[in-house]
Amino acid sequence: MGRVAGKKVFITGGAQGLGACFGRMLADEGAKVALTDVNFEGANETAAAINETHPGAAFAYHHDVTSKDDWSRSLGEAAEAMGGISVLINNAGIGAAGNIETETYENWRRTQEIDVDAIFVGTQLAMPYLKDNQPGSIINISSVAGLMADGMMLSYNAAKSAVWMMSKSIALHCARAGYDLRCNSVHPVFTRTPIIDPLIDLGGGGDLGEKKLTRQIPLQRLGEPEDVGYCILYLASDESRFVTASEFKIDGGITA
Numbered sequence: 324m325g326r327v328a329g330k331k332v333f334i335t336g337g338a339q340g341l342g343a344c345f346g347r348m349l350a351d352e353g354a355k356v357a358l359t360d361v362n363f364e365g366a367n368e369t370a371a372a373i374n375e376t377h378p379g380a381a382f383a384y385h386h387d388v389t390s391k392d393d394w395s396r397s398l399g400e401a402a403e404a405m406g407g408i409s410v411l412i413n414n415a416g417i418g419a420a421g422n423i424e425t426e427t428y429e430n431w432r433r434t435q436e437i438d439v440d441a442i443f444v445g446t447q448l449a450m451p452y453l454k455d456n457q458p459g460s461i462i463n464i465s466s467v468a469g470l471m472a473d474g475m476m477l478s479y480n481a482a483k484s485a486v487w488m489m490s491k492s493i494a495l496h497c498a499r500a501g502y503d504l505r506c507n508s509v510h511p512v513f514t515r516t517p518i519i520d521p522l523i524d525l526g527g528g529g530d531l532g533e534k535k536l537t538r539q540i541p542l543q544r545l546g547e548p549e550d551v552g553y554c555i556l557y558l559a560s561d562e563s564r565f566v567t568a569s570e571f572k573i574d575g576g577i578t579a
């Protein structure tokens with residue numbers, strides 16, 4: 324039996340990067356996974372690769388997390404395909420660079436819309452499915468940027484810290500309501516996915532750009548998607564059954 328055998332996991336932003344890695348690792352441990360993304364082709368390719376080793380374990384859906392209609396449709400279709408939804412991973416997100424003098428209102432709004440508003444809308448719509456499939460787990464991907472600020476990350480800092488507190492509020496509501504439904508946030512540091520390419524470029528590109536990021540991290544390397552994936556496996560499984568309203572820093576020590 325795998326660590327998450329029988330779990331039915333809905334993952335946003337599942338086409339590439341962290342979301343794709345979570346899908347692979349969860350399927351390896353026995354879960355069914357629905358990978359959703361605005362990049363349907365990418366989600367579909369990732370699901371097909373998973374199905375090669377775990378036939379029938381992965382499904383792909385086109386889903387823009389800023390669209391309420393997309394949420395309703397993809398949640399319904401995924402629940403039908405997997406036989407319910409017991410784990411929701413709010414992972415889709417975008418980065419944003421800009422300070423209080425350079426950031427545009429449009430970019431601020433777009434960042435809040437994808438990184439924060441979508442988690443409110445989607446989690447609310449997912450609640451009936453999660454309540455029907457207890458025990459359940461909601462996992463929100465925040466960032467170390469939700470816990471510590473940078474002058475150039477105005478919109479991203481604001482968005483990711485909102486995700487941190489929102490996760491606790493969701494967790495407390497579920498606990499008080501008597502649901503066996505936990506909610507936690509995960510806070511990665513720079514992790515090797517396409518989202519950090521602009522940061523590497525900003526630092527001069529290639530090895531130089533990467534060095535500028537890693538020298539801030541006590542463990543002296545970038546995170547790998549699997550480093551975050553092991554935390555997701557734990558939170559999606561019943562091993563974490565007494566863990567709710569917590570924040571998990573996968574950060575090589577940077578927030579110390």
Ligand SMILES: NC(=O)c1ccc[n+]([C@@H]2O[C@H](COP(=O)([O-])OP(=O)(O)OC[C@H]3O[C@@H](n4cnc5c(N)ncnc54)[C@H](O)[C@@H]3O)[C@@H](O)[C@H]2O)c1
Nearest residue numbers: 336338340341361387388415416466511513514516517518
């Ligand atoms: N990689 C890191 O260094 C790092 C660090 C901290 C937090 N995070 C967070 O992890 C999450 C995953 O990021 P990643 O590193 O895999 O980045 P990524 O850019 O590789 O993947 C993000 C995915 O989200 C999808 N997406 C973007 N907008 C969407 C929308 N409106 N609707 C649906 N899907 C959408 C993209 O198509 C992409 O597949 C994000 O929330 C990000 O903020 C990443």
